[in-house]
Amino acid sequence: MQRAPRLRPRRAIWFGAVAALLALAPFALPPYPLALLTLTLVYGLFAFGLDISWGRAGVVSIGHAAFFGLGAYGWAVAGRAGLPGELGGVVGVLLAVAVAVVVGFAGLGRRASASTMAILTLAVTLLFEQLARTWSDVTNGSNGIVVRSRGLIPDYYVTLLVVLVVVAVVWWFVLRGRAGRRYLAVHLNPDRAAHLGIDVRATRISSFAISAGVAALAGAVAAPVMGLVSPTAGGIIMSTQVLVWLAVGGRGSIIGAFAGAILVTMGQQYLGEAIGSWYLLVLGIVFVIVVRFAPGGLAGLVRSLLRRPAHSAAAQDAHLVAAPPRRRPKAEPAPGASAVEVAGIRKHYGATSVLDGIDLRVPVGESLCIIGPNGAGKTTLLNIVAGDIDATSGRVLVAGVDATKWRIHRRARAGIGKVFQIPSVFTELSPADNLALARSEALEPRPLPPALARFEQDTGRAASALPLADRRSLELAMVLAWGPDIVILDEPAAGLSHEESVALARLLRAVASETGATLIVIEHDMEIVRELADRVVVLADGRFLAEGRLDEIAAREDVKRAYLGAAT
Amino acid sequence: METATPRRMMRRRSLIATAAVAAATLTLTACAGGSFAQDPSGEASSESRAFRLGIIAPTTGVASLEGNSLVAGAELAVEAVNADGGVLGQDIELIVVDDKSDAATSTQVAQQLVRQNEVDYILGTIAGDTSVAAGSVAAEAGVPFSTVVNGTVEFCSPHFWPFGASELMMVQDLVPLMIEEYGPRVGLVGNDYIFPHTYHAVATEQILAAGGEVVAEEYSPLGTSDWQPVIGKLQAADPDWILNAVVGGDAVSFMTQASQFGLLDGRGVTGTASQQEFAPALGAILEGRKTALQYSDQTPGAENEAFVAAYRAAYGGTDSISAIAATAYEAVRFIAAAVNAADSLEAEAISAQMSQLKLDGLLGELGFRADNHYVQSNMVLVEIGEGGVYRSLEVLDVIDDATPRSCA
Amino acid sequence: MEPLVLFLLSVFSAFGFYALLAWGLGLIFGQLGVVNVAHGDMAMVGAFLMFALADVPFLLRLLIAAVAGLALGILIERLLLRGLYKHGMLATLLAMWGAAIVLRQTAEAIFGPTPATVPPPVAGTVEILGVSYPSYRLISASVALLIVGVLVLVMYRTDLGLRLRASIDNRQMAAGFGIPTGLMITGTFAVGTALAVLAGALQSPMLGITPQVGLSFLAPTFFAVLLGRPGSLGGPIFGAFVVAVLDIGLRTLLPEAVANLCFFIALIVLIALQPQGPNWRFTIWKPQRRAA
Numbered sequence A: 001m002q003r004a005p006r007l008r009p010r011r012a013i014w015f016g017a018v019a020a021l022l023a024l025a026p027f028a029l030p031p032y033p034l035a036l037l038t039l040t041l042v043y044g045l046f047a048f049g050l051d052i053s054w055g056r057a058g059v060v061s062i063g064h065a066a067f068f069g070l071g072a073y074g075w076a077v078a079g080r081a082g083l084p085g086e087l088g089g090v091v092g093v094l095l096a097v098a099v100a101v102v103v104g105f106a107g108l109g110r111r112a113s114a115s116t117m118a119i120l121t122l123a124v125t126l127l128f129e130q131l132a133r134t135w136s137d138v139t140n141g142s143n144g145i146v147v148r149s150r151g152l153i154p155d156y157y158v159t160l161l162v163v164l165v166v167v168a169v170v171w172w173f174v175l176r177g178r179a180g181r182r183y184l185a186v187h188l189n190p191d192r193a194a195h196l197g198i199d200v201r202a203t204r205i206s207s208f209a210i211s212a213g214v215a216a217l218a219g220a221v222a223a224p225v226m227g228l229v230s231p232t233a234g235g236i237i238m239s240t241q242v243l244v245w246l247a248v249g250g251r252g253s254i255i256g257a258f259a260g261a262i263l264v265t266m267g268q269q270y271l272g273e274a275i276g277s278w279y280l281l282v283l284g285i286v287f288v289i290v291v292r293f294a295p296g297g298l299a300g301l302v303r304s305l306l307r308r309p310a311h312s313a314a315a316q317d318a319h320l321v322a323a324p325p326r327r328r329p330k331a332e333p334a335p336g337a338s339a340v341e342v343a344g345i346r347k348h349y350g351a352t353s354v355l356d357g358i359d360l361r362v363p364v365g366e367s368l369c370i371i372g373p374n375g376a377g378k379t380t381l382l383n384i385v386a387g388d389i390d391a392t393s394g395r396v397l398v399a400g401v402d403a404t405k406w407r408i409h410r411r412a413r414a415g416i417g418k419v420f421q422i423p424s425v426f427t428e429l430s431p432a433d434n435l436a437l438a439r440s441e442a443l444e445p446r447p448l449p450p451a452l453a454r455f456e457q458d459t460g461r462a463a464s465a466l467p468l469a470d471r472r473s474l475e476l477a478m479v480l481a482w483g484p485d486i487v488i489l490d491e492p493a494a495g496l497s498h499e500e501s502v503a504l505a506r507l508l509r510a511v512a513s514e515t516g517a518t519l520i521v522i523e524h525d526m527e528i529v530r531e532l533a534d535r536v537v538v539l540a541d542g543r544f545l546a547e548g549r550l551d552e553i554a555a556r557e558d559v560k561r562a563y564l565g566a567a568t
Numbered sequence B: 001m002e003t004a005t006p007r008r009m010m011r012r013r014s015l016i017a018t019a020a021v022a023a024a025t026l027t028l029t030a031c032a033g034g035s036f037a038q039d040p041s042g043e044a045s046s047e048s049r050a051f052r053l054g055i056i057a058p059t060t061g062v063a064s065l066e067g068n069s070l071v072a073g074a075e076l077a078v079e080a081v082n083a084d085g086g087v088l089g090q091d092i093e094l095i096v097v098d099d100k101s102d103a104a105t106s107t108q109v110a111q112q113l114v115r116q117n118e119v120d121y122i123l124g125t126i127a128g129d130t131s132v133a134a135g136s137v138a139a140e141a142g143v144p145f146s147t148v149v150n151g152t153v154e155f156c157s158p159h160f161w162p163f164g165a166s167e168l169m170m171v172q173d174l175v176p177l178m179i180e181e182y183g184p185r186v187g188l189v190g191n192d193y194i195f196p197h198t199y200h201a202v203a204t205e206q207i208l209a210a211g212g213e214v215v216a217e218e219y220s221p222l223g224t225s226d227w228q229p230v231i232g233k234l235q236a237a238d239p240d241w242i243l244n245a246v247v248g249g250d251a252v253s254f255m256t257q258a259s260q261f262g263l264l265d266g267r268g269v270t271g272t273a274s275q276q277e278f279a280p281a282l283g284a285i286l287e288g289r290k291t292a293l294q295y296s297d298q299t300p301g302a303e304n305e306a307f308v309a310a311y312r313a314a315y316g317g318t319d320s321i322s323a324i325a326a327t328a329y330e331a332v333r334f335i336a337a338a339v340n341a342a343d344s345l346e347a348e349a350i351s352a353q354m355s356q357l358k359l360d361g362l363l364g365e366l367g368f369r370a371d372n373h374y375v376q377s378n379m380v381l382v383e384i385g386e387g388g389v390y391r392s393l394e395v396l397d398v399i400d401d402a403t404p405r406s407c408a
Numbered sequence C: 001m002e003p004l005v006l007f008l009l010s011v012f013s014a015f016g017f018y019a020l021l022a023w024g025l026g027l028i029f030g031q032l033g034v035v036n037v038a039h040g041d042m043a044m045v046g047a048f049l050m051f052a053l054a055d056v057p058f059l060l061r062l063l064i065a066a067v068a069g070l071a072l073g074i075l076i077e078r079l080l081l082r083g084l085y086k087h088g089m090l091a092t093l094l095a096m097w098g099a100a101i102v103l104r105q106t107a108e109a110i111f112g113p114t115p116a117t118v119p120p121p122v123a124g125t126v127e128i129l130g131v132s133y134p135s136y137r138l139i140s141a142s143v144a145l146l147i148v149g150v151l152v153l154v155m156y157r158t159d160l161g162l163r164l165r166a167s168i169d170n171r172q173m174a175a176g177f178g179i180p181t182g183l184m185i186t187g188t189f190a191v192g193t194a195l196a197v198l199a200g201a202l203q204s205p206m207l208g209i210t211p212q213v214g215l216s217f218l219a220p221t222f223f224a225v226l227l228g229r230p231g232s233l234g235g236p237i238f239g240a241f242v243v244a245v246l247d248i249g250l251r252t253l254l255p256e257a258v259a260n261l262c263f264f265i266a267l268i269v270l271i272a273l274q275p276q277g278p279n280w281r282f283t284i285w286k287p288q289r290r291a292a
Helices: A009-023 A031-056 A065-080 A085-107 A114-134 A152-175 A178-188 A190-195 A200-226 A236-249 A254-293 A297-305 A310-314 A378-386 A408-413 A431-440 A450-457 A468-482 A498-515 A526-532 A550-555 A557-564 B007-028 B064-083 B103-116 B128-141 B167-171 B174-182 B194-209 B228-237 B248-260 B276-286 B302-315 B323-342 B347-356 C002-031 C039-052 C058-081 C089-111 C135-157 C159-169 C171-176 C181-206 C215-227 C235-253 C256-273
Strands: A340-349 A352-362 A367-371 A393-398 A416-419 A486-490 A518-522 A535-540 A543-548 B052-057 B093-098 B121-124 B185-191 B213-220 B241-245 B268-271 B290-293 B358-361 B364-368 B380-384 B390-395 C125-128 C131-134
Touching: A009 A152, A031 A065, A031 A152, A031 A178, A031 A200, A031 A236, A031 A254, A031 B103, A065 A085, A065 A114, A065 A200, A065 A236, A085 A114, A085 A200, A085 C256, A114 A236, A114 C089, A114 C215, A114 C256, A152 A178, A152 A200, A178 A190, A178 A200, A178 A431, A190 A200, A190 A408, A190 A416, A200 B103, A236 A254, A236 A297, A236 C089, A254 A297, A254 C089, A340 A378, A352 A378, A352 A543, A367 A378, A367 A498, A367 A526, A378 A408, A378 A416, A378 A486, A378 A518, A408 A416, A416 A468, A431 A450, A431 A468, A450 A468, A450 A498, A468 A498, A486 A498, A498 A518, A498 A526, A518 A526, A526 A550, A535 A550, A535 A557, A543 A550, A543 A557, B052 B064, B052 B103, B064 B093, B064 B121, B064 B302, B064 B323, B093 B103, B103 B121, B103 B128, B121 B128, B121 B323, B167 B174, B167 B194, B174 B194, B174 B241, B174 B268, B174 B290, B185 B194, B185 B228, B194 B213, B194 B241, B213 B228, B213 C256, B228 B248, B228 C002, B228 C235, B228 C256, B241 B248, B248 B276, B248 C181, B268 B290, B302 B323, B323 B347, B323 B358, C002 C039, C002 C131, C002 C135, C002 C181, C002 C215, C002 C235, C039 C058, C039 C089, C039 C181, C039 C215, C058 C089, C058 C181, C125 C135, C131 C135, C135 C159, C135 C181, C159 C171, C159 C181, C171 C181, C215 C235, C215 C256, C235 C256
Parallel strands: A367 A518, A367 A535, A416 A486, A486 A518, B052 B093, B052 B121, B185 B213, B185 B241, B241 B268
Antiparallel strands: A340 A352, A340 A393, A535 A543, B290 B380, B358 B364, B380 B390, C125 C131
């Protein structure tokens, strides 16, 4: 497939036009509006920084001004100590990134929820403001540190230059690159992202760290423009201001971040002049209306005005068109090792035991079907193999290597692809984009079987518009295009008609024989099992009851009893 | 399912939209001349134009009460001065801007006043950091600048004339009085920012000089709602009297809770929480207590009564008139007198007069020290009576604050 | 002995206040997922109500405050939040931020920025083990904890509580059972708001009431909810206790500014270690068995 260029000429023209327009501003604007514009450019960069984390990767931060403050104080403290401000700014940025990484590790673990990051970042900004106030030897306390300005016009051009460079660099290397795709995946569907081999936690932390770095850089640039750096620059009020800018401007778009900052800051200024103390109340009401009726902010409004379809906007800036994967050397499994092996797996939730000692070896290339009555623990077992759940005890080996402690993405990287019980795709994106995203993380790019190839051209709608069966097919296409060695399928025929089920089974069989992949399938439909399985195991009451070929198993009394109950 | 819009249509739409946004942005930022055309150092011929006074005050935001007082007092004074012949034969041109108690905004509006409005003098703001921000801009532009709030601003320049009482003025006569009446053991309480720390540092010097000792010292963050731990520490230290530097809502909550815990029984208490604006809320807690104020609207005297009458006539209300309003009033009168005496709008000439001039008024004999630019005025010792009556006990002698400070 | 008694009494007093605030926030934030940054300002509304109705008997004022809180909650939920749940945390957070601005500015327009006070209904101190402690503090904390206790009982022991918990847990399923889920969610938000207003009203005799007074309550309340595992109904109470002990303890032992720093650091560490809070099964009773 042809690689589309990362940068279309139209974009470059736009960027150049905006840059030129802004560069001409000092010729058109009187001093005060120019000073205001300088400040709003810096604020826009700050909002852009927050957007990288919240708008694109979905990492919540209500205390982002702490990083802004770190950059600003870095510059100011250096100036106060007689050192060049740039040095202090760099130190501030590095410190911000370090703090962000620590906070990220604390708040973005597997057990944490979105509210954890919200409260954690709130605590960080409050801590920063208090520290800035108390450590007056360094920060001069509540009076703040005076920062010399270079002069109105030089300040403006330096600020403009930094903003343009940072936005361009971040856009090119981060948002258009692999990181941007990963942020998108993690934001839209972290489960599916993990099963495509993306380390969700590391991706989130990296987005947060970059976001903190950009915010700190904005702070460092802001110091001479603000004239004075005081604790409020990194406190709760500034943190909520940047949220307002992002809300008004719209998340997930570069223009939105800057537009929001400019609109709100200038609006506050002129509204204050016009109606005095009432402006805060009016602002509050206007703000409420904006959030209520235009949750996508200004960018969302413009998008709907331009009738740009939601699914192409959902991709934000990520470069999805036939993005090439990074080729990873695939570890060859140890000779004689099974594709998947589980030993002594037990799982209980409190007093309820779900799996009670499971041993299973699945040789490479086998198509195994797991059957059994409801509640037997089949899905749990598969989830344990894939890494979604931890076993209470026991071991999981993938390609002969002990994978018990591995998280989902690492097991995925070892070759496990998973098709969920309820199809898990990126519903906001178009099917073609879904496939492109899957391919960009592929272990080994593979062509799609003809039955599934139709999705590659499907760019006109969001995946959520697909009927259930098609969504499952899309998911299967994504997984197959991703190139797994082992495919885990949890009831792939659920909800399909009989003809569709059989077609699916034949498709799976064909894929397995062509690629040599190992299949582990949970199924209830015996026709499919017959069509697909090399071997069948029966799971009942948390234990393996029987294994063998379907005909042998179907004849056994204990299997029948497990399915139908004792009486028959 | 969406129908695919032709690419060209979309592109044209985006072009139009962006052009519209660009045009709107430019008009929003008021194009008229451009910044290159403006020459901040050059001045139009300054002989024939009126004296321009710029006021930076937080009329909105956290310090809006104080900010609005500042503007009220200043505007009243401008009216009075204009009625009395104005400055250099013309009415004062007053420009008021809002800094929202935000240092970045202070810098911006100060720049605006200096570059765009070309003011001859700047008066304002309220908080320490905004004052330093505005002051730095003024100093760099060579424009005279004055503040009216109590407490030393950590800043000075050749044209900086702060009218607010310094910490020394606030405590110098009060401390020996309190030690004599209540005893030598003192507990210090304040909010955790620069002013209370400076206030208590100066007070400590005075306490030690008067033979007292500091037995407790606590600074709580602004917005503390539960004072029990501080009160507990104060009770354990058992001072004879308490000096407080708490402000705003904290002043009321601290005093109320201290009284509830019985901390104030049989002990003296004075400080910023005894100011007039808190009397309606604190009521009986302040009864019988003394404090030193730069201004009280109940000080007897024809001039003060006239001012109060004029203030009430202009703004109505029954709340006590704050020291900030009175200081702003006096500041404008003083500045006007200085400009008239200098017979020029040049900063050098004005400052020369500011350092020499003496003016009698609401703050007593008002003047400045030439070396460190500290203000000299008469503090007033008051006793708070029933119903929030601030009875003036004694007009204290002018306190000469010789604290070294470089204003070059 | 005395310092210990003083410490315990003060922890009790702070615990009562934070428990009432945190439980209300637990309903709104923990159950409905709304980051209610206006929670402190709702307490401010309660305090101002007590000031505004100064001539009315104290108990009646509290009742009026509770009712007003319910009304405010219903108003905000219906007007603001109704259509925003599906847009996620940022949308609801910002909506509540806007509501907070409106509340603060309205209070400033009506009452002005000068601090106000409310006289306590019971003045004077009480002697407990040699320590003289203001009686009203103990009374208000007791009342607050009583209210929380009653509400927890309602949630777990009554049909109404059961329906409420069902609606929050699985809205569609509960709707399928005929439970009016929209009403339940509005009700939950209203109760949460009413509790905040009531907390502010109870605390008003101790406060210097300004439009900004609510801001300082936000952080400890959110910490309390997060420490107690958001989503659990008993959790905020545990969290409030931890916050009270930390707050009073640190400030009794250390100078104020240092204590404040350590408070935030301790909370950051606690949150980092236990993002889901302890698995607190305190409020899970055995279900009542009805005769078949």
